[in-house]
Amino acid sequence: MPTFKSFPLPDTAEGLTEAEILSWHVQPGDEVTVNQIIVEIETAKAAVELPCPWAGVVTELHVEPGQTVDVGTPILTIDTDPGGAAAPAPAPAAATPSTSDSAEAGSGEEEMKPLVGYGSKAVQAKRRPRKAAAAASDGGATVARSTVQAAFERQQGPASAPESPPPPPVVPDTPAALMEPGGYVPLAKPPVRKLAKDLGVDLRALAVNGDVITRDAVQQAASGAPEPSTVDTGYDAAARERRVPIKGVRKHTATAMVSSAFTAPHVTEFLTVDVTPMMEFRAKLKNDPRFRDVKLTPLAFCAKAVCLAVQRTPDVNAFWDEAAQEIVYKEYVHLGIAAATPRGLIVPKVRDADGMSLRQIADSIEQLTAVAREGKTTPAAMANGTFTITNVGVFGVDTGTPIITPGEVAILAFGAIRDMPWVVDGEIMVRKVCQLSLSFDHRVVDGQQGSQFLADVGALLADPATAILY
Amino acid sequence: MSSPDEWTHPVPGEGPPATAAAPTAERVIAGLRATSEGGEDLVQLLTPEGERVPNERFDRYIADVTDEDIRGLYRDMVLVRRADRESNALQRQGQLGIWVPLLGQEAAQIGVGRAMRHTDMAFPSYREHGVAWCKGITPQQLLGIFRGTDNGGWDSAATRFHPYTIVIGNQVLNAAGYAMGQRFEGKVGDDSDGTAEATVCFFGDGATSQGDVHEGFVWASVYDAPLVFFCQNNQWAISEPTERQSRLPLYQRARGYGFPGIRVDGNDVLATLAVSRWALDECRHGNGPILIEAFTYRMDAHTTTDDPTRYRLSDEVETWKLKDPLERVRVHLIRHEMADDAFFEQVQAESDQMAAELRDYCFNMPDPPVRQMFDNVYSEPHPYLEAQRDEYVDYVAGFAGGEH
Known part of the structure; x- marks a missing residue:
């Protein structure tokens, strides 16, 4: 057979x-x-x-x-x-x-x-069934055994509960033989033994199932029953706290940031730059008729610098495709500009910013931020960015450690431009100084690429004339 | 399964298994270097080609070895290798939780195992299946601990073979203490009636980096303990080459502790036998301890859980196959007409039968009673442990259907 x-x-x-x-x-x-x-x-x-x-x-x-x-x-x-x-x-x-x-x-x-x-x-x-309760209670079952049995019977639910024996007393659980002198010493660490001796507490009376006796148990035994713990908060919580449902932009931001922070290993680098030449150039351009009707912000310069620097370090303008196990390098720059709005953080994108002139970038930013502040930014306008700038400088803040927008690998924080003492040719002078910080996803970008990119952006802001080298 | 070609690729012509990682250049160099660096101090009596080479110092220790004895050593190695390969296969078939292969280290273990007297104590690590064989422990008895049905499997007092020690190097402390005891009890010094004793402690090249081994060296040394430290340098501490354990040959470490160290060809059963006999003899006469570094090679994985292709080249394994401990004895026996075909056929048949019995035993191994795991924890009755045991046995008995 x-x-x-x-x-x-x-x-x-x-x-x-x-x-x-x-x-x-x-x-x-x-x-x-x-x-x-x-x-x-x-x-x-x-x-x-x-x-x-x-x-x-x-x-x-x-x-x-x-x-x-x-x-x-x-x-x-x-x-x-x-x-x-x-x-x-x-x-x-x-x-x-x-x-x-x-x-x-x-x-x-x-x-x-x-x-x-x-x-x-x-x-x-498969879990093997327990024998019936009757089988367990016959003969001289030990206390320990009936404890286990009782615990099990309780789990079985109301049907078998009436038949189960009443739960045994909890404390004198130690087999009698073990209480005899020389037979068994309750487990406790030496400092706890010392404490028990000092306080006159008999450790044997505290022994439960051979568990290690803690300092708390000894102190409790010495001072009697513990006091019921009622915490007086001192104020009516409902009156002095405000509860706002988590939804909308707040919810989206929270999800995106948590997801980013816990999937992409962030590295943040900082650079302090003397941007006086850029500010002088900006002042000059403001008088230029071609820039007459546009708000030429330092952010626009920063955006242009980013677009130029990306050419040398395309790694920061990429995407980690976990599903496909591929790194996607983008040959275009959809630049996200983080804007604070009454609805929360909105990041509209300047599409194909790499092909734009400074004037066009300035226009786009002005337009996008205006729409965002009105709360009219469409979801499509916020999708598919490749790099983000967060302009923390407008809040008068020097720098930060920004969290990367999901789907991108780097984000630049643009700090406030301040008059600061700065060493120029060996002498301290008052200069326009700002801080840049770049967070990047270390899965894609290494310190070398990140540093090169940040240094390039810094150099472009410190001396806009270097743009001619790109 | 005695043909070297079948060791790593049981199906002839099959390539190496596909793996995700490859060995680093550093590891490749370290591994290949070991194949050429036994060094001039290496004691060798039988070359890989099976030629007997004279050795002024050690020849006398095997002067009494007859042809019959050499055939016996060969048979030991074949059977031990077969038991090892069968156990390895049983693990792959789900019959053992893990197996620790000894493939390639047969000569080192049989050499020292056959040099020991029954009264000599052994403290193994967990790969000493060949020493166990010499101590009269059957391959069946070894399986319990690897199947998870036993904490030991043999009477370590009667067999004078300590239970396997899984913690790396830990047994060196036990061995040092035991050997000190042998000396304190006067079992060392006068061996005129053949009653003097010694101890052999087994460990690997990786263990030499452990603090326990250092401490054992120190204690044994300053108390002149009759202890042979038998280090099987199989070149790899899992994935770490010996180069990462020591900057000088391991046997030279003994000098720093004040006792002799010697390096022997661990793939040469005659040399290992001779050197071990010398070392045990010195120890029995009170001149211990002694460190023996048996220069050998782990042909298979560290355990069945390990994948050696991730850190070493198969070229390296191929090179060591040329130094196979069994083949050189086989060639020696044939060349000098010390054994005929009938002998080899008989050994083969014996190993086939042993493998079949081992297999059968493993498949039908009974699960031990629950209470057995509480046995032999303390030498004397222990009330707390007994209470735990009774409670647990009662708990288990509460389940319907069977004793356990």
Whole structure:
């Protein structure tokens, strides 16, 4: 008679739960010998070849190469007695190895039982039933045992609750034999023993189930019962706190920032720059007729500098595609300008900013921030950025450690421009100084690229004439 | 499974297993360097080609070894290797939780194992299956601890083979203490009636970086303990090459502690036997301790959980196959007509039968009673432990269906 045995995927290391089938070395119909290599699998630890546990003929492979299967899942069936006459049933299908097991003789099933460190899913999930309560309460059950029993009975719910014995007293739980002198010393750390001795507390009276006795337990025993703890807050919470539902922009911002902060490893670098030449240039341009009707902010210069610097360091204008396991380098710059609005933080994008002149960038920023402040920015206008500038300077703040907008790899914080003492040619002078800080995703950008980019932006602001070099 | 080609690729012609990582250049260099640097101080009596080379100092320690004895050493190594390969396969079939292969270290273990008397005590790490064999422990008895059904598996007092120690280097302290005891009890010095004793402590190259090993060296040294420190330098502490353990050959460390150290070809069973006999003899006469560095190679993974292709080249393994401990004895036996085909066939048949029995035993191994895990924790009855045991046995008995 053919005897079918199915081989459950073993745990080839310690505590693995699954493995990927790399390739089969046998096919249905093949004759196999004991310890012949039948399959190669890859676990979290290693690629491993599995030897066949029995000799016989392969009747069916239950899993395909490329498939990841749980430990304990039958992966192939072998007929260990193919010479037997008149095979009655075909090999069991993938879904039915358990059926074949149960149909088999008891001894056969015994061999397939989970043995070490793992079990087939069915066996693992099964919880053996407890014996009836009556069986437990007969004879001289120890206190400890009835404690366990009672705890279990309570879990079973109201149906069996009336039959369960009343819960035993909790404290004198230590078997009497252990209370005899020399038999058992309650567990407590030396300083706690000293404390107990000083306070005149008998540790034996505090021993519960052999647990380690804590300092608190000793102090409590010395001072009597603990006082009920009622905390007086001193004020009516409802009257002095305001609760605002988390929704809308706040909710979106929170989600995006948490997601970014916990997926992208942030690195932030800082640079302090003397931007006097830029401010002088700006003053000059303001008198230029071509810039007559536009608000030429330092932010526009910063945006232009970013667009130029990206050319040299495209790494900061990229995207970590986790799903595809690829880094996507963008050949365009959709520059996000973070704007504070009554609705919260809005980041509209200056589309294709890399192809724009300073004047065009200034126009765009003016227009986008105006729309944002009116709360009319459309979701489409906020999507698909490639780089973000947050202008913390408008709040009079020097710098910050900005969090990267999800989907991008870097963000620049543009600080306030202040009159500061600055050393020029060995002398302290009053100059226009501002701080830049760049946060970048270290998965994509290394310190070298980040630093180069930040230095480039700084150089462009410190001396706008260097733009001619790009 | 005795052909070297079948060790790492049981199916001839199969390539190396696909893995995610490759060894670093540094590791490759370190690993290959080990293949050429046994050094001039290496004691070798049988070359990898099976040639017996004379050695003025150590020849006399194997002068009494007959052809029959050499055949016996060969048989030991074949059977131990077969038991090791079968156990490795049993792990891959889900019958053992883990296995620690000894492949390649048979000569080192059989050499020292056969040099020991029954009264000599052994403190193994967890790879000393060959020493266990010499101490009369069957491969079956080793399986319990790897299947998780036993904390030991043998009577360490009767067999004089301490339970396997998993903590790296920890057994060196136990061994130092035991050997000091042998000296305090006067079992060292006069061996005229053959009753003097010694202890052998086993550890690997990785363990030499452990504090416990240092402490054991110090204690054994200053108390002249009859202790042979037997370090099997198999070149790899899991993935770390010996180069990351020591800047000088390991056997030279002994000098710093004030006792002799010697490096022996651990793939040469005759040399290991001779050097071990010398070292044990010195120890029994009160001239211990002694460090033996058996220069050998771990042909397989550190354990079944390890993937050595991630840190070393298969070229390195191939090089060491040329120094195989079994092959050189086999060639020696054939060349000098010390064994005929019938002998090799008989050993093969014996190993086949042993493997089948081991397999059968493992598949049908009973689960031990629950209370067994509380046994042998203390040498004397312990009321607290007994209370725990009774409570747990009662708890387990509360489940329907079976004793455990």
